Amino acid sequence: MENQANLESAIEQLQNVEKHSRLGGDVASTKKAVTDILQLCFEAKDWKMLNDQIVLLSKKRGQLKQAVTAMVQQAMQYIDETPDLETRIELIKTLNSVSAGKVTYSYIEAFKCFSIWWMNLVNTKTVFYFSVALAWYYSHNNDYLEICRCYKAIYEIPSVKQNPAQWVLVLRKICWYLVLAPHDPMQSSLLNSTLEDKNLSEIPKFKLLLRQLVTMEVIQWTSLWNTFMDEFENEKNLLGGSLGDKAAEDLKQRIIEHNILVVSKYYSRITVKRLAELLCLSVQEAEKHLSDMVVSKALVAKIDRPMGIVCFQAAKDSNDILNSWAVNLEKLLDLVEKSCHQIHKETMVHKAALKV
Numbered sequence: 001m002e003n004q005a006n007l008e009s010a011i012e013q014l015q016n017v018e019k020h021s022r023l024g025g026d027v028a029s030t031k032k033a034v035t036d037i038l039q040l041c042f043e044a045k046d047w048k049m050l051n052d053q054i055v056l057l058s059k060k061r062g063q064l065k066q067a068v069t070a071m072v073q074q075a076m077q078y079i080d081e082t083p084d085l086e087t088r089i090e091l092i093k094t095l096n097s098v099s100a101g102k103v104t105y106s107y108i109e110a111f112k113c114f115s116i117w118w119m120n121l122v123n124t125k126t127v128f129y130f131s132v133a134l135a136w137y138y139s140h141n142n143d144y145l146e147i148c149r150c151y152k153a154i155y156e157i158p159s160v161k162q163n164p165a166q167w168v169l170v171l172r173k174i175c176w177y178l179v180l181a182p183h184d185p186m187q188s189s190l191l192n193s194t195l196e197d198k199n200l201s202e203i204p205k206f207k208l209l210l211r212q213l214v215t216m217e218v219i220q221w222t223s224l225w226n227t228f229m230d231e232f233e234n235e236k237n238l239l240g241g242s243l244g245d246k247a248a249e250d251l252k253q254r255i256i257e258h259n260i261l262v263v264s265k266y267y268s269r270i271t272v273k274r275l276a277e278l279l280c281l282s283v284q285e286a287e288k289h290l291s292d293m294v295v296s297k298a299l300v301a302k303i304d305r306p307m308g309i310v311c312f313q314a315a316k317d318s319n320d321i322l323n324s325w326a327v328n329l330e331k332l333l334d335l336v337e338k339s340c341h342q343i344h345k346e347t348m349v350h351k352a353a354l355k356v
Contacts, residue, residue, distance in 0.1 A: 025064075038074050132150070148173075180247060253289075
């Protein structure tokens with residue numbers, strides 16, 4: 001019973017880490033959290049808990065595709081370690097249900113995927129023109145993330161990847177539309193995968209631009225705009241037009257949103273005046289941008305207007321507070337135990353030295 005309680009407590013702590021990482025779009029931390037949860041269940045030989053956690057983690061809101069992939073890959077390694085045939089079959093069924101659930105698409109997404117797959121069988125020129133047409137379609141609604149995915153499809157065409165004169169132009173567009181796209185798990189996932197692309201080293205300014213967005217530091221808009229203004233204004237897309245004034249406004253909006261997310265990571269409470277200073281905005285503008293992000297559920301925050309204070313902490317119920325207190329108390333006792341052990345060790349070493 002004690003081991004079971006310890007297992008549940010450890011899993012609960014990792015689930016909290018996984019939640020914060022997933023909602024923050026942190027791919028690496030989310031993957032580590034879900035795989036650690038499965039590893040704990042495996043080491044405890046609790047196969048029912050393992051199956052339950054696989055299903056539970058895969059159904060989390062906004063769960064990252066890379067996290068589900070890593071979770072399934074790790075669980076597949078446990079298949080040969082199952083104690084009996086019935087447990088093995090149950091684990092395989094669980095993995096099958098999770099995998100099958102992650103390859104379903106809405107009608108439009110299925111049509112797009114099928115069309116691209118079919119055109120790959122025909123010729124790459126068709127894929128190119130189809131992706132350009134989709135990018136043109138999404139540009140009417142300024143759906144930057146979908147436009148980025150269209151250019152990503154063009155980038156993956158073998159003939160384009162083999163020609164530096166072509167892939168450099170396409171990769172630049174991918175970078176711009178990634179920066180312009182609102183922050184969400186899909187955008188974060190594409191951002192991290194693009195940063196890992198070796199070809200990005202050939203265009204260091206754009207690598208620097210993406211690196212700034214994944215670094216938890218406030219970006220000075222004036223400095224960034226002065227650095228990339230010429231690149232931005234001279235950028236031409238594959239349809240012959242420029243990014244335009246609307247894109248410039250959206251770029252500033254994304255940088256402000258990034259900075260607010262950074263502030264929310266480092267501050268639990270901050271004055272509106274100080275927030276406005278960090279964002280290089282007026283108090284009214286800072287409040288407006290913060291309110292828009294709260295409404296879109298990009299982050300949790302409350303503004304105390306009479307006091308002029310912003311609180312980034314979510315309200316906790318009594319159970320959460322009690323669990324947090326129990327976890328902190330356990331950490332404190334562990335620290336006291338380790339400290340006592342070190343003190344006793346140093347005392348014994350000192351006594352032994354005196355005897356000699």
